[in-house]
Amino acid sequence: MTIQRLRLVLVAVLMPAAMLMLAFLYSKTQALDVDLQNQIEKDIRQLRQFDAELDVNLLRARLGTSADYAKLKLPLNPLQSLEQDLGQASYTKQSALLQQALQQLKVSFGLKQLLVGQFLAQDATLKDAIINFPGAIAQFQALLVKTAATGSPLEGQLLDALGNKVNNLLTVIFRFNLTPDQALGEQTIAAIDEIERYQTAYPPDVRLRLEQVLRHARTILSQRIVEDQLIANIAAAPTVVSVNALSSALDQVFTQALDDKQRYRSYLFAYAGVLLVLLLYLGLRLVKSYQVIAQVNKRLQASNETLERRVAERTAALEQQSAQMKQLATRDALTGLINxxxxxxxxxxxxxxxxxxxxxxxxxxxxxxxxxxxxxxxxxxxxxxxxxxxxxxxxxxxxxxxxxxxxxxxxxxxxxxxxxxxxxxxxxxxxxxxxxxxxxxxxxxxxxxxxxxxxxxxxxxxxxxxxxxxxxxxxxxxxxxxxxxxxxxxxxxxxxxxxxxx
Structure with missing residues (x-):
């Protein structure tokens, strides 16, 4: 075999190997999928927003006599979308810390879903009692007037006293519903006991209507405390902590992926230097390879600038969202006054x-x-x-x-x-x-x-x-x-x- 032929064989073997190595290093510099990262962070922002809206709608349901229960649904679609997007990239699937944070996030939202379901059942019963309570009292008062008109003067005085006690119960029970503290609870129990003390002295039809009134009062008294405890438990659900933990784990994964990208980029530059030396030997035959390397370097620089700009935009958006959440925590949404x-x-x-x-x-x-x-x-x-x-x-x-x-x-x-x-x-x-x-x-x-x-x-x-x-x-x-x-x-x-x- 002549030297010329040996050179041709070496070139035929080394050139494909050199190009394969170059392609491998380039693919490693492109491993970080910026679009996928943006989609994942968008899913997290939507998850935060829907979770915050759920808390606000829950508070509105607590304050009103009626509620749009359709708004009290957990953000399952963003959660499923987030899980699906996390499964698309190899560097997210391989992170044990990220998978653990995702599992904890699903558990915390599952707990909140369970508590919200209990609240919906509880709130429907309480709202029914609150809505029907004034009507039951109005019907009872009408019955008292009718019964007193046909009874003896002594029976009329007894029924007038009963009417005053029931009106007092109405005042106390609605104050308790607005502010369920211990003192108002004790006043409500005392008002009910005072009414029931002489219950046997009233006519049968009066006792029947009175029991309906007292049943609504007992329901409000018991269910309000239980519902407020459920609201407290829902507020304590670690969904925000879980989302923050997942976001922190994602930052670590993306940072590691970015570090890997930079390391392979360094390898690529080093390898480009070796190719440059070979270019001096091969001359014009390898000029095209040099142009490819320069083009790759330009594309990497543009990708890096785009990534930095998007990170700055996302940071500004998160700061704005944080300021809005702080405003919601201290201000009344309707009037803008402090709460x-x-x-x-x-x-x-x-x-x-x-x-x-x-x-x-x-x-x-x-x-x-x-x-x-x-x-x-x-x-x-x-x-x-x-x-x-x-x-x-x-x-x-x-x-x-x-x-x-x-x-x-x-x-x-x-x-x-x-x-x-x-x-x-x-x-x-x-x-x-x-x-x-x-x-x-x-x-x-x-x-x-x-x-x-x-x-x-x-x-x-x-x-x-x-x-x-x-x-x-x-x-x-x-x-x-x-x-x-x-x-x-x-x-x-x-x-x-x-x-x-x-």
Whole structure:
């Protein structure tokens, strides 16, 4: 074999081997599928969004007398899509940490699905009792009037007393439904016991209607506590933690894949250097191979720039989503006012400042008179516009350091700090009444509303003995006193504390 022939054989063998090696290194630099990574991160964002919307819809179902149960469905489609997308890439299927995080995510959403199912069954029973309870009482009161008219005077007095007790039960049970604390629960039980104590003395038809009323009351009393516990358990379900764990595991997998890509890219550059030396030997025959390598390098650089730009865009989107979630956690979605949770935090800090400065903190609890008639006549959409208009008008007369919160329904709370005199609180209450009563038309509909305001206050160093819940409850009781005194007015709590100068 001549030297020339030997060279031809070596070239024929080495050239395909060199090209195969080049193709292998290039394929390794393309192993990270950017489109698949974007799709997986999109699935995670949708999973977070649907999970957050589920929590918001669950809270709406808790606050309303009716609920769109179709919205209380778990995000199973994004979860299935995420699992399917994770199975497409080899570097995701081979990660034990990622598979463990995915399994934990499925378990946590399975737990939440189970709890939501229990809530749906529980909530349907509770909503039925809440809706039918006022009607049962109305039928019972009508029966009392009819029975008293045909009975003896003594029997009429007994039935009048029974009617007053049932009205008291109605008030207590709906307050308990709004705020199911232990004190209201004990008041409800006491009201039921008081009614049942003389049950045998009533006519049979009265006892039959009375048992229907008490059955609804017991249902609300028992089911509200159970439902709130279910809501707490659903909120505690580790879905957010599981999603974060999966996202963290994905970051590790993608980082490892990117590191592998960079390592093979280095190998590719080194191999290109070897080929460059061979190019000097082979000359013009291998010029085309050099151009291919240069083209590959250009494509890799463009892919890297695209990846960095997309990472920056996704980071900005996640920061925006985080800010929106923080806003939802502290603000009322309808009016934009602070919610009960944020109010209680601000009230706690206000009482601490009042202790240090020996100043007065004032809480004004008010709800709207005539609001139910607006809802019943024009619908909830018009009622929502009324609540928004009330929020805007009341805020006009508040200082920058004061706060207006919406607790739910038509209940609002004003928080004032550094109130120097009792007249300052009176001025705010009167302006609030004036602004609310001046709302006479909404969306082309004539309306007539007013407000009943309860005012409580805590003074200086005495404020250390008053908790935020106690101060809010004092204002709540004063508001009910204003209701009983004819509405369209304000009343001060008997426990209100003021400075000596007032």
């Amino acid at each position: 009960r949770r944020q109010l209680m935090d601000l009230l706690a800090h206000a009482l601490q400042r009042a202790e240090r400065r020996a100043s007065v903190v004032v809480v004004m609890f008010f709800d709207l008179d005539g609001f139910k008639a607006v809802n019943d006549t024009y619908g909830h959409a018009c009622g929502d516009l009324v609540l928004q208009e009330v929020a805007q008008r009341v805020q006009r007369h508040m200082r920058q350091e004061d706060w207006l919160a919406r607790l739910g329904g038509d209940e609002f709370v004003i928080l004032l700090e550094e109130v120097r005199t009792r007249d300052g609180a009176l001025r705010v209450a009167e302006e609030t009444l004036t602004e609310i009563e001046s709302i006479t038309q909404i969306d082309g509909h004539p309306i007539a509303i007013s407000a009943s305001i309860g005012i409580s206050s805590a003074l200086g160093r005495a404020s250390i003995r008053v908790t935020p819940d106690e101060l809010l409850n004092q204002a709540d009781h004063a508001m009910y006193q204003a209701k009983q005194d004819g509405k369209r007015c304000y009343r001060f709590s008997a426990d209100a504390n003021w400075s000596e100068a007032t």
